[in-house]
Amino acid sequence: MEYFVYGRDRPGTFGLKVDLSEDHWAFMDGYAEVLVARGPTLTHHGxxxxxxxxxxxxxxxDAEAARAFAHEEPYHRAGVFESVRLYRFRNVLGRTMWDFTGAVDGYGRFLVLAMGGPGPAPAASEHLIVYGELLSLDGETRLGRAALVEAPDxxxxxxxxxxxxxxxxxVHPWRFGGRPAQGR
Incomplete structure (x- = not known):
């Protein structure tokens, strides 16, 4: 089962996050084979x-393993995050961010969250990196949708x-994450 975990930074924690980068990456190394997507949201591109x-x-x-992942992550443990969203994720495209082959010069990458009712499915686009539904942890209630996309703005x-x-x-500017010059 896939899970969507999004920690929003508390204001003023940038320095702490930099200090903890190696701990964060080491923690993620333990999950390298099961990551579908990863990366920071940003103030802007550039x-x-x-x-x-x-x-x-x-x-x-299961949900217990997802809770452990979210709460044992070094940024969370150190108080970097103001909040953490944790949802089941139904991967509609069935791929990882590493399967994405598009890359258009001048385009940025974004995390788009559409919360609430079902809403329309996204238009077919070569610019969708990962797309899926956000569900309650028991998988029974649909809460919204999330997409990682490539777009000009x-x-x-x-x-x-x-x-x-x-x-x-x-809509949050986003980029592929991981250790510099490394894959997963």
């Missing part, structure tokens, strides 16, 4: 961007994943 959160989609045996990214019934959509 070299001067600072992280605003940390996203992981991971294939684990936030508005285009948001348009790839139309809002649900309540119109709540978040």
């Amino acid at each position: 070299d001067e961007a600072e992280p605003t959160g940390s996203l992981h989609i991971v294939d684990l045996p 936030r508005e285009t990214a948001a348009a790839l994943l139309p809002a649900g019934d309540d119109g709540r959509t978040e």
Whole structure:
């Protein structure tokens, strides 16, 4: 079963996050074979961007293992995160971020969250990296949808994943994560 884990950084924790980067990567090394996607959300795209959160989609045996993953992660343990979202994830595309072969010059990457009602499915696009439904931990209640997309700007990214019934959509600049110059 796949789980979506998104920790939002507390303001003023950038230095702590930098200090803990090696611990974070070492922790993730233990999950390398079961990661579907990973990476930081950012203030904006570019070299001067600072992280605003940390996203992981991971294939684990059950909700208890997902809770342990989320709460034992070094950033969480050190108090970097203001909040952590944890959902079951139904991977509609059935692939990982490493399966994505598109890369358009001038395009950024984004995490798009459309919470609430079912909403329309995203239009078929070569710019969808990972897409799926966000479910309660027991898998019985649909809570929203999430997509990692490649797009020229936030508005285009948001348009790839139309809002649900309540119109709540978040768009966060995002990039592939992991150790520098390393795969998973």
